Amino acid sequence: MPSSSPASDPDASASESPPDAAPPPSADAPPAADSSATLGTVREPQRLHPLTLLLRVGASLPALVIILLPTLQNPSSENALSVVLGLLYGLVALPAIVMQYLRFSYRITPQQIVIQKGVLNRKNRSIPIERVQNIQIEQNLFARLLGVAKVNIETAGSSGTEGSLEYVGVDAAHEIRQAVRSFQHRTAEAPAPDEDTDDPHRDTLYTMNLRRVLLSGAFRFSLFYLALIFSALELIDPELIVERVLRSEGRIEQVTDLMTAYPALAILGSVGTAVVLGWISGILVHVSRYYGFRLWLDDDKLRKRHGLFTVTEGTVPLGKVQALILRTNPLMRAFGWYGLEVQTVGTDVNEQGHRVIAPFVQYDDLLPLAQRIRSFDLPDQFRSVSPLTIRRRFFRYSVVLGLALAPLIYFWPVTWWHLGGVALPWWGLVLVPGLLGWAVLQYRHHGYKQRDDGLYVRRGVLSRHLWVLPTEKFHVFAATASLFQRRLGLKTLYVDTAGAASFAYPEVIDLPAGEADALLDTLYHRFKTLYRTRIEAETGDADTRLSPDERPRLPVEHTDAHVSAPSSPPTDES
Amino acid sequence: MEASSPPAAVSAAPPDDDRIRSLDASIQAVWRIKLAGLSLFLLLPVLFYDLTFLFSPDPWLPFGVLSGTGLVVGTAFTLLWPRLRYRSWGFALWPEELYREHGVITHVRTVVPLRRIQHVDVSQDLLEREFALGRLVVHTAGSRSSDVVIPGLPLPEAERIRDEIKRFILEDPLLEDPV
Known part of the structure; x- marks a missing residue:
C-alpha cells in the first residue's frame, strides 16, 4: 500500500474515523487501511470504549455474588444483611466504575504515550515512544463478543506492563499499534511500514492445528492445574455430584467396601484419579491457551497469536531475544517432540519466565525454526562436568531422604504397618541405590x-x-563455590542473561574449579572482544574511551601517581 | 596488553588501582552492630523460655544454661562473622568491568561488564551514614543477579565509582540498547 508518508499530515483528516465509532463485529477485521488518516485521532486525549463500562460491571459481578451468597443459598429474613451489603456495594462500585471511566484518558503523540487516570489519586504516566518494546493486543471471550480489546504497552525497563488500555475498540487498538510503529520508524529514519502487518499469512513460521494442540497437551502432565481445579471444587461441593452419580445406582457402597478392605487400593485409586485428572486438565488448559497458534515473521519481529477464549497477540523483536531454550521431557523426546522458548525482557511469559515460540514441534522442524530466530550451531557433543557431581548429588539426595524418613521412623506407631519386623518407613532406605542411579542420570x-x-x-x-x-x-x-564444592575442588559457573526470573537457570554445576574459572575468563574475553570489534567497526577506531588517561579506575588518594600501566583484565588466561 | 603501552618509566611500580581492593574496614563495625541487634532479638525468646522455668521444681536444664549458651554463641558470632565476611570481600573497577568477590560459606566471583549496567545508585542506611559509608548498587537487566551490591565504601569513593561508571555508559560509542 503506497501511502507515501503516513502520519505526516495527521490533523488534516482527524475527523474521518472517531475512535469511539462502533467496533466491527469480528475480531480479526483488518486495521484501518489508510493509517495516515487515523493517526491524528489518537493524538488528542481519548476515552476508552464505552462498552468498557459493561465489561467492568460484568467483572465486578462475582464479588456481588459472593456477598449475596448467604441469601442465595438460604433466602430467609436472617440473611437480609447480605442484601443490604449488596445494595451498598452497588452504590459504591457502580459510581466508582463510571468515575474511573470518565477520569481515564490516553493520547499518543510522536514522542510519548500519555495515560491519565485515577479518581482520587490522579496519575499521569508518559511512556516515551522509543522505549516501547511491544504493543500487545489481548481479547478475552467477552471482549471478543463485544468487539473490544485490551492494549498492553510493554517497555524494556520494567518487568511488567508499563500501561494498559482496558478496553478500546478493536480497530482503535490496531490503530494505536500502527501509530506507535510509524512514530518509532520515523525516529529511526527508516521507511515506515505501510503494509498491513497484521496479515498472519505473510511469512508464517509455525502453526498448530487442533490435533497438534491436543497432542501437545497430552504430552504435558501438570499437577499445577489439578490443584487449581481442586481449589475451585471447594466452592461447588463435589460430594453432591459424586452422590448423584454413584449412590443413585447403588454403587457407592461397593466402592466404599472395597476401599476399606484394601487401603492400598484406595491410595492407588486416588493417585490414579489425580494423574488422569491432571492429564485431562493439562490438555484443556493447553487447548484454551494455544488453540489456533500461529507464529509469523513480520520484518524483524516475531509475531504470534493464539488462544481459544482469550486471544493473545504478542510480538518478540528478533534483536531482543536474549536466549533460546529448547525444552523436552523423556516422553516427548521418545516421539521426537520439542518445545521452543525464548528469553526476553517483558511480560507475556509462561510459568518459567520465558516466552513460548513453538509449544510443540518435531525435531526436524525445530532447528530450522530456531535458526530463523537466531543462527546458531548446535554442538553434537557436550562437555561433561566433573564426575564428582555424582557424589555430591547422591550425598544431597540421601540427606534429603534421611531427613524425610527420620521423623516417620521415630513416630511410627506400633500398631501401624510393619513389614519384615521393622516399621514401614525403614523400607524407604531401599530407595538409596535409586538415588545413586538418579545422580548418575543427572550427571x-x-x-x-x-x-x-x-x-x-x-x-x-x-x-x-x-x-x-x-x-x-x-x-x-x-563463578560460585559452596563449602562442599570447595572440599571437592568444584565450582558452578553461571552466565546471566537479561530476562524475568525463572525456575531453571543455565548454570553449569560442579565444574572442576580451574575449568570453571578458565571458562569464565574465556567467555568474558569473547564478550569483550566482540564488543571491541563492534566499537571499532562503528567508530573506525579502537575504543577511544579506553586510552590510559581516560580509563575508569579506582580513585586513589594520591592523584599524582597518575599514569597506569594498561590494566590487565580480571580474566587473564595465562 | 595489546596496544598503547605507557612509557616504560612508569611500569616499575605496579598500578595501584588494578589490584583487588577490600572494603573500608569500618564496615565491620556496622555489620557487628547489626548482628548484635539480631542476636539480642533472637536471644530474647530464649531468655523468656529460661525465665518461665526459673521456679520450676524439676527443670529440664539448670537455669541460665540455655540463655548462657545463646549469649556465648551470639557474641562469638557477632565478633567473628563480620571479620570473616570482611576478609572474603574484594572488588575492583577495571576499564570495562566491575569485579567483585565475596561470600564466606559460598564464594562468589562476579564480573559485571560496565556496558551491561542499567543504572547505578549509592545508598546509605542510618548506621552506614553514621560511619560515612556508602553502598554501591549496580542494576543490570539480568534475570537472577540483577542487582550487584558493594557495601562499605567510603561515601566519596562510592560516588566517584558511580560517576566513573556513569561516564563509561554515557560515552559508549555503540548506540544500542543495553538489553
Whole structure:
C-alpha cells in the first residue's frame, strides 16, 4: 500500500474515523487501511470504549455474588444483611466504575504515550515512544463478543506492563499499534511500514492445528492445574455430584467396601484419579491457551497469536531475544517432540519466565525454526562436568531422604504397618541405590559447550532444557563455590542473561574449579572482544574511551601517581 | 596488553588501582552492630523460655544454661562473622568491568561488564551514614543477579565509582540498547 508518508499530515483528516465509532463485529477485521488518516485521532486525549463500562460491571459481578451468597443459598429474613451489603456495594462500585471511566484518558503523540487516570489519586504516566518494546493486543471471550480489546504497552525497563488500555475498540487498538510503529520508524529514519502487518499469512513460521494442540497437551502432565481445579471444587461441593452419580445406582457402597478392605487400593485409586485428572486438565488448559497458534515473521519481529477464549497477540523483536531454550521431557523426546522458548525482557511469559515460540514441534522442524530466530550451531557433543557431581548429588539426595524418613521412623506407631519386623518407613532406605542411579542420570544429562558464538548448556532428566546463550547477550558472569564444592575442588559457573526470573537457570554445576574459572575468563574475553570489534567497526577506531588517561579506575588518594600501566583484565588466561 | 603501552618509566611500580581492593574496614563495625541487634532479638525468646522455668521444681536444664549458651554463641558470632565476611570481600573497577568477590560459606566471583549496567545508585542506611559509608548498587537487566551490591565504601569513593561508571555508559560509542 503506497501511502507515501503516513502520519505526516495527521490533523488534516482527524475527523474521518472517531475512535469511539462502533467496533466491527469480528475480531480479526483488518486495521484501518489508510493509517495516515487515523493517526491524528489518537493524538488528542481519548476515552476508552464505552462498552468498557459493561465489561467492568460484568467483572465486578462475582464479588456481588459472593456477598449475596448467604441469601442465595438460604433466602430467609436472617440473611437480609447480605442484601443490604449488596445494595451498598452497588452504590459504591457502580459510581466508582463510571468515575474511573470518565477520569481515564490516553493520547499518543510522536514522542510519548500519555495515560491519565485515577479518581482520587490522579496519575499521569508518559511512556516515551522509543522505549516501547511491544504493543500487545489481548481479547478475552467477552471482549471478543463485544468487539473490544485490551492494549498492553510493554517497555524494556520494567518487568511488567508499563500501561494498559482496558478496553478500546478493536480497530482503535490496531490503530494505536500502527501509530506507535510509524512514530518509532520515523525516529529511526527508516521507511515506515505501510503494509498491513497484521496479515498472519505473510511469512508464517509455525502453526498448530487442533490435533497438534491436543497432542501437545497430552504430552504435558501438570499437577499445577489439578490443584487449581481442586481449589475451585471447594466452592461447588463435589460430594453432591459424586452422590448423584454413584449412590443413585447403588454403587457407592461397593466402592466404599472395597476401599476399606484394601487401603492400598484406595491410595492407588486416588493417585490414579489425580494423574488422569491432571492429564485431562493439562490438555484443556493447553487447548484454551494455544488453540489456533500461529507464529509469523513480520520484518524483524516475531509475531504470534493464539488462544481459544482469550486471544493473545504478542510480538518478540528478533534483536531482543536474549536466549533460546529448547525444552523436552523423556516422553516427548521418545516421539521426537520439542518445545521452543525464548528469553526476553517483558511480560507475556509462561510459568518459567520465558516466552513460548513453538509449544510443540518435531525435531526436524525445530532447528530450522530456531535458526530463523537466531543462527546458531548446535554442538553434537557436550562437555561433561566433573564426575564428582555424582557424589555430591547422591550425598544431597540421601540427606534429603534421611531427613524425610527420620521423623516417620521415630513416630511410627506400633500398631501401624510393619513389614519384615521393622516399621514401614525403614523400607524407604531401599530407595538409596535409586538415588545413586538418579545422580548418575543427572550427571549424564548435564553438559556444556562453549563456542565463539555463545555458550550451550543442557541440563535435566525429567524436564530437559537446552539453553543457547549468544555471546552478545551475556550479561553478568559469576563463578560460585559452596563449602562442599570447595572440599571437592568444584565450582558452578553461571552466565546471566537479561530476562524475568525463572525456575531453571543455565548454570553449569560442579565444574572442576580451574575449568570453571578458565571458562569464565574465556567467555568474558569473547564478550569483550566482540564488543571491541563492534566499537571499532562503528567508530573506525579502537575504543577511544579506553586510552590510559581516560580509563575508569579506582580513585586513589594520591592523584599524582597518575599514569597506569594498561590494566590487565580480571580474566587473564595465562 | 595489546596496544598503547605507557612509557616504560612508569611500569616499575605496579598500578595501584588494578589490584583487588577490600572494603573500608569500618564496615565491620556496622555489620557487628547489626548482628548484635539480631542476636539480642533472637536471644530474647530464649531468655523468656529460661525465665518461665526459673521456679520450676524439676527443670529440664539448670537455669541460665540455655540463655548462657545463646549469649556465648551470639557474641562469638557477632565478633567473628563480620571479620570473616570482611576478609572474603574484594572488588575492583577495571576499564570495562566491575569485579567483585565475596561470600564466606559460598564464594562468589562476579564480573559485571560496565556496558551491561542499567543504572547505578549509592545508598546509605542510618548506621552506614553514621560511619560515612556508602553502598554501591549496580542494576543490570539480568534475570537472577540483577542487582550487584558493594557495601562499605567510603561515601566519596562510592560516588566517584558511580560517576566513573556513569561516564563509561554515557560515552559508549555503540548506540544500542543495553538489553
